[in-house]
Every structure is written in structure tokens, then in C-alpha cells.
Amino acid sequence: MRLGLIGYGNIAGTLLRLIAETPEIRLEALTVLGLPGKTDELGKDLEASHGGLGCSFAAVSSAEELLAAKPDFVVECAGHQAVVSHVPTILKAGVDVVLVSIGAFAHRELEAELRAAAEEGGARIVLPAGAVGGIDLLAALRPAGLTSVTYQGCKPPAAWAGTPAETAVDLDGLKEATVFFTGTARDAAAQYPKNANVAATIALAGLGFDDTKVELIADPAASGNTHEFTAVSGVARTSIRIENLPSPGNIKTSVTTVYSVLRELRNRVAPVAI
Numbered sequence: 001m002r003l004g005l006i007g008y009g010n011i012a013g014t015l016l017r018l019i020a021e022t023p024e025i026r027l028e029a030l031t032v033l034g035l036p037g038k039t040d041e042l043g044k045d046l047e048a049s050h051g052g053l054g055c056s057f058a059a060v061s062s063a064e065e066l067l068a069a070k071p072d073f074v075v076e077c078a079g080h081q082a083v084v085s086h087v088p089t090i091l092k093a094g095v096d097v098v099l100v101s102i103g104a105f106a107h108r109e110l111e112a113e114l115r116a117a118a119e120e121g122g123a124r125i126v127l128p129a130g131a132v133g134g135i136d137l138l139a140a141l142r143p144a145g146l147t148s149v150t151y152q153g154c155k156p157p158a159a160w161a162g163t164p165a166e167t168a169v170d171l172d173g174l175k176e177a178t179v180f181f182t183g184t185a186r187d188a189a190a191q192y193p194k195n196a197n198v199a200a201t202i203a204l205a206g207l208g209f210d211d212t213k214v215e216l217i218a219d220p221a222a223s224g225n226t227h228e229f230t231a232v233s234g235v236a237r238t239s240i241r242i243e244n245l246p247s248p249g250n251i252k253t254s255v256t257t258v259y260s261v262l263r264e265l266r267n268r269v270a271p272v273a274i
């Protein structure tokens, strides 16, 4: 596989370590699109940290350079701005993209641009389940007539630092689990963009951004990130609860996210996809 990555942070680094332990995935070439002015440093780091992958390495800073490396598949794990700057160009060139920064879809114009670019290039945008599970069932039940989908996201107070939660509640003084946001998935994504991905994933799989209800909670007793959703449909009532450990490199990122991206890559190459 000729793999392209956009971003080389916590998710990308962990993903490359997991790929090295996954016999089904053999990398022939790895090209990483990083921030301008940092490609020399990035290239050296790739060789030093992931030389065991046994593939060729290149670090680039534009979508055009990434495409010149002829990737079979690109994984975006950089953030909203990188989605805006690079992903439409890659899709228009006909290359599939696993989009990890799913919260980007909460912006109507960007969602329309991404869908149009994929259609123009005949490429697919693959949205991994990320930090949450049960997305297969939720998406499968959509034609059965979902009547309500409610998501609750709970993290330790420190994980909400630097967000509007700081003004909604006294994060440092909390003694018990406290709901500080109730609203739609679209509002949650707009107000908490760095924590928007799970709400966005559930919204896209189920009832959409404007009809998915979201509650965000800070809990001083929480040791990790808990994602829970309940979906009611004509054929089933579904409740899913996942207690994730935060990833060592980024307290806001649940470690299961990286495994879900690895699954997308494995399903591209393994004889059986599941």
C-alpha cells in the first residue's frame, strides 16, 4: 500500500506504530503532509521513528506534492484547517480519504464542498467510527425510521480546559458529574470544535446534525472519556456506552480512535473486511 497521511501528531504516530505490528498491512511508500517549513525535520523523524516499516518515506507540505507520490489512500488526521486546505484537492484527484476530523462536516459549506469534490473525482470519503462504537448499527437502522438519537459525552474536567465549558461551570471546583451543554449536534460542534468528532459521527450516521441531541458532561471522578448514545427506531432501541482511555499523547483523543483508523486500512487490504 502507498499510504498518504495528512498530519503527524498523536493519531498519526500511534497509527504508524500499530501498522508495524499488523502483518496484513505492508507499506510500500509513506508520504506525510505536514506544516510548511517543517518538512526536513518531519522527514528525519519519520525515518528515525518508523524505519522498521521498511518502506520509503517522504515529507511534503502541499496536497499536490502528496498526490505526486501516488498514494492509494490518504488518512487525514490533522484538524479542521487541514481538511479545508487539502482534502478537496485530493478527492478531486480521485484518491479516497479517511477523514478523522469528522467535526468538519458540521460546517454546511465545507460538507457540500467535500461531497462535491468526492463526486467530481469519483473518490470516497471514509468516515471511521473513531472514538465511538455502534456506528454500523446506527447507520444500518436509519432506513428503519429513527425517532430519536441522544448522545452524552463525559470527560474529566481537564479535558474541557480551553473550551466554553470554562465559563459555563467552575471546572476546577466540580465535586460531581455536571452537564454543562445541552443542544443539537450542530451547536455542540460549533461551540466545542475540538471535541466535536463523536457528536458529528453519530449525527452523520443517524438523524443528522440538527435532530441529534447532545449533552456534554465534566466529571471529576472520570478517569477517561465516556461516550454513550441511545437511538430509538421502529425496530430496536439501542444503547451503546464506551469507556475509553485518553491517548497518552493527547487527553482530548480517545485511544480507540486510532484502532478504528487501523481497521479502515486493514479492511482495504485483507481478504475479509469486518
Ligand SMILES: NC(=O)c1ccc[n+]([C@@H]2O[C@H](COP(=O)([O-])OP(=O)(O)OC[C@H]3O[C@@H](n4cnc5c(N)ncnc54)[C@H](O)[C@@H]3O)[C@@H](O)[C@H]2O)c1
Pocket (backbone or CB within 6 Å): 006, 007, 008, 009, 010, 011, 012, 033, 034, 035, 077, 078, 079, 080, 081, 082, 085, 100, 101, 102, 128, 129, 130, 131, 132, 194, 195, 197, 198, 201, 249, 250, 252, 253, 254, 257
Ligand atoms: N473521529 C474521532 O472520533 C476523533 C477522535 C479524536 C481526534 N479526532 C481528530 O483527529 C485530528 C488529529 O488528532 P490528534 O490527536 O492526532 O491531534 P494532534 O494535535 O496530536 O496532531 C495533529 C497534527 O496535525 C498537524 N497539522 C495541523 N494542521 C495542519 C495542516 N494544515 N497541514 C498539515 N498538518 C497539520 C499538527 O502539526 C499536528 O502534528 C483532530 O482534528 C481531532 O479532532 C477525531
